[in-house]
Amino acid sequence: MIQIVTADGRAEREVLSAMRARAAAKNAEIDTATAAIMENVRQEGYPAVERYTRQFDHKLPYEIPKGRLEEAYAACDSALISALEHAAANIRDYNEKLLTQSREWKSPDGGTVGRVVRGLGRVGIYVPGGTAAYPSSVLMCAVPAKVAGVGEIIMVTPPTENLNDAVLAAAKIAGVDRCIAVGGAQAVAALAYGAGFIPRVDKLVGPGNAYVASAKRMAYGALDIDMIAGPSEVLVIADGSADPKFVAADLLSQAEHDKLASAVLLTTSRTLAEAVDAELVRQTGYLSRSEIMEASLRDFSFAIVCQSLSQAAELANEIAPEHLEIVTEDPRALLPNIHNAGAVFLGAWSPEPLGDYLAGPNHVLPTSGTARFFSPLSVDSFLKSMSVIQYDRASLEQVRGHVVDLAESEHLTAHANSIRVRFEG
DSSP: OOEEEEOSSSHHHHHHHHHHHHHHOOOHHHHHHHHHHHHHHHHHOHHHHHHHHHHHHSSOOEEEOHHHHHHHHHHSOHHHHHHHHHHHHHHHHHHHHHOOOOEEEEOTTSOEEEEEEEEOSEEEEEOOOTTOOOHHHHHHHHHHHHHHTOSEEEEEEOOOSSOOHHHHHHHHHHTOSEEEEOOHHHHHHHHHHOBTTBOOOSEEESOOOHHHHHHHHHHBTTBEESOOOOSOEEEEEEOTTSOHHHHHHHHHHHHTTOTTOEEEEEESOHHHHHHHHHHHHHHHTTSTTHHHHHHHHHHHOEEEEOSSHHHHHHHHHHHOOSEEEEESSSHHHHGGGOOOOSEEEESTTOOHHHHHHTSSSOSOOOOTTGGGTOOOOOGGGGEEEEEEEEOOHHHHHHHHHHHHHHHHHTTOHHHHHHHHGGGOO
């Protein structure tokens, strides 16, 4: 079901190039349509949002009353509510431990310097509607924002015929301040520029379809965004001690997301690779999204037999996967060799879905190799800082000559004068 290649300096490069090609593909038609929506909302405001919502969703945007969230919470199965609340508690605990604090200290010159850390004023969360409804994403986006002290959290979701109860219940649990039924590129534009009762936000996070991803990319600069998400991906590094049943199950857990999803196995054992391939065939046979998984495994998934775990780590760093599992006899021993990954899962009992739903770290992760320079969504994503400087006369006098010399070297005489006038007469 998946291609198995032996690393020889060439074969692995060919399969890596094929995987990267999927990330590079862009739909010019989507970008053109999105650009028109963005510009019309920017110029016209709410009437354009209303027009596009009527066109695409056959409804009008509206504010979802708080009472509807309460109803949704009550309508959900108690086991689901318990799972959501457990996940929210873990996410909250993880982010509280990461929270950066404001601090000040004495500089070598005797002045006071430091940094004041503040939560963003208003954040938007995009939540897909219809069959692609993910209450876990509501928690992953909203709970860290709450921990950061964001002033107001606005959730937007398409105005589907029946709003998803689990999504609305998650919004209640996470403490979302306002929920608005509006979706698509027009929702992104409304949050970027402000439109009627839909306020402008400082940052927009959360998953969406290709139009939403395109709109977020275009909106960047008018607001901040989390990242441009590509197809989902998992990479498993495994040695001969790994259980092929477990490895195959974890590869399939990402392959079911999308026909463009990528599931990669790097192993030192060809025997394991062949056993995993057999398990992929067996398990796909009884899982519900088999057509999607088969396409993902056929087109964008592969196994590379490496000469050593060190070589596997080098390839993993080059791929920079969204999710990286290390399923070896001593998984933690390989962790120092890993530099590029969105989230790392250590050992046979830390499967990727644990991170998707419950462990606490975020499942909004960099994809398509961007883990080389992007980090997971976290409380840090919802913070900004201001530097603070306070010198007294004595500490400024100690360094005034240096400041004047530097200012005059740049021919900025008013800068130099600002220092000099304080010590005249």
